[in-house]
Amino acid sequence: MSGSEAVAKPxxxxxxxxxxxxxVDEITKKVEALKSIRPEGPLLVGFLANGDPAAEMYASWTKKTSESMGFRYELRRVDExxxxxxxxxxxxxxxxxDGIMVYYPIFGNAQDQYLQQVVAREKDVEGLNHVYYQxxxxxxxxxxxxxxxKSILPCTPLxxxxxxxxxxxxxxxxxxxNRLYGKKVVIVNRSEIVGRPLAALLANDGAIVFSVDVNNVQKFTRGESLKFIKHHVEDLGPYSEDLLKQCCADADVIITGVPSPKYKFPTEYVRDGTVCINFSSEKNFDDSIKTKASLYVPMTGKVTISMLLRNMLRLIENAEKVKAKN
Incomplete structure (x- = not known):
């Protein structure tokens, strides 16, 4: 590598x-240890009812990944x-x-939230049940x-x-x-599935989190010197480029999840050395991010699937403990 390349991409x-x-290694060992009660491997069922190519791709990844670790995976397509x-x-x-997941959005409204509660809590690998959320x-x-x-956490935020x-x-x-105490994080997404729960999780761990969506910017924090047990939310006002730029000025981490091929996070808002993570199926950062970010994670899908399978093992563990107790 030449000196100029080293300077261009630090x-x-x-x-x-x-x-x-x-x-993957940890999960594979645990599945092997379950052979006595799940000789053919735990069964994960995925429901696909939206015809979304991104969901098709995610389903394909889930099948391949889960089967490689000893799980069984069954995709059930629902045309109506x-x-x-x-x-x-x-x-x-x-x-x-043993586990159920649904590829959202389906109706794209409150009906999707209703369906999340239809999935039995004991089989909800995505951690979307209201008890887990609460x-x-x-x-x-x-x-x-x-x-x-143990309670289950939503798999993408986790x-x-x-x-x-x-x-x-x-x-x-x-x-x-308290391990994020002193860290500032910007999250560009406030969906109920990922953005909002992620902001809450990081704030609960001690971070100051700026949650950004098209309508406004909110600040999630446990207060000065982490005086609260759980996060509190403060509305900072309507979204504007200036407000976003201000939030990013001293951010340690910027996380994006905008599901649009047209959206690109402005690289000029990123200070040198910031950690940048994109969880959208679209590429939210262009290649210039590599000149600013110290660490850049362009996609999170494989970690998400690992967390989903880890959640499933936890559900099986919980079920066995309940069975033993009864």
């Missing part, structure tokens, strides 16, 4: 496949959206099914008072947390729960 690109490797609820209920009742927002990590049954841990953004010298 940071490095980190691939999701590299980050996910340690989880209105029959999806019945199909999910049928899978809820089927003892052979626990996450309130910084509660268990489902029971005895702290035997994947981004694991990526930040891998990149050493979390300070392991600090107590667990």
């Amino acid at each position: 940071g490095i690109t980190v691939l999701a496949s590299k980050i996910s490797k340690e989880y 959206k209105d029959f999806l609820e019945e199909a999910i209920i049928e899978a809820n009742r089927d003892d052979a099914v 626990n996450m927002y309130h910084n509660i990590r268990y489902l029971d008072n005895e702290k035997q049954l 994947a981004i947390v694991k990526i930040l841990e891998y990149l050493k953004i979390y300070n392991t010298l600090l107590p667990e729960g």
Whole structure:
């Protein structure tokens, strides 16, 4: 590498496949250990009812990845959206099914939120059930008072947390729960599936998070000196380029998730050395980001699938503990 190239690209690109490797190894060993109760491997069922090419691709990745680790994966296509609820209920009742996931958006409105609650909590590998969400927002990590049954976190926000841990953004010298203290994070996405829960998770871990969408900018924080147990939200006003630029001026991390091929995050807003992560299926940063970011993660899909399968193993573990108790 010449001196000029070294100056032009001071940071490095980190691939999701590299980050996910340690989880792949851990998950594969756990599936092997389940042979006595799941001899053919745990069964994950995915429901596809939207004909979205990105969802098709994600389903294909999920099948390939899960089968490589010893799981069984079954994609169930539902041509008539209105029959999806019945199909999910049928899978809820089927003892052979260990985990259920649905490829959203389907209706693109409150009906999708309703369907998220139709999936049985005990089989919800995506962590979208209201009990899991309530626990996450309130910084509660268990489902029971005895702290035997671990709560599930939404798999894409959880994947981004694991990526930040891998990149050493979390300070392991600090107590667990405070390890993002002093860090500033910008998230360009406030969807109920990823952006908002991610902002809450990172703020609950001690970060100051600026949550950006087309309407406004919100600040998620546990208050000065982390005085609150869980995050609080402050509205900073309507979205504007100036406000976004201001939020990014001293950001340690910028995370994007805009599902549009036309959107590109302005590289000039990124200060030198910022960590940049994109979880959208579209490329939210152009190649110039490599001249500014210290660490750049262009996609998160493989880590997300690992977290989904990890969630599924946790659900099986919880189910076995409940069975033993009864």
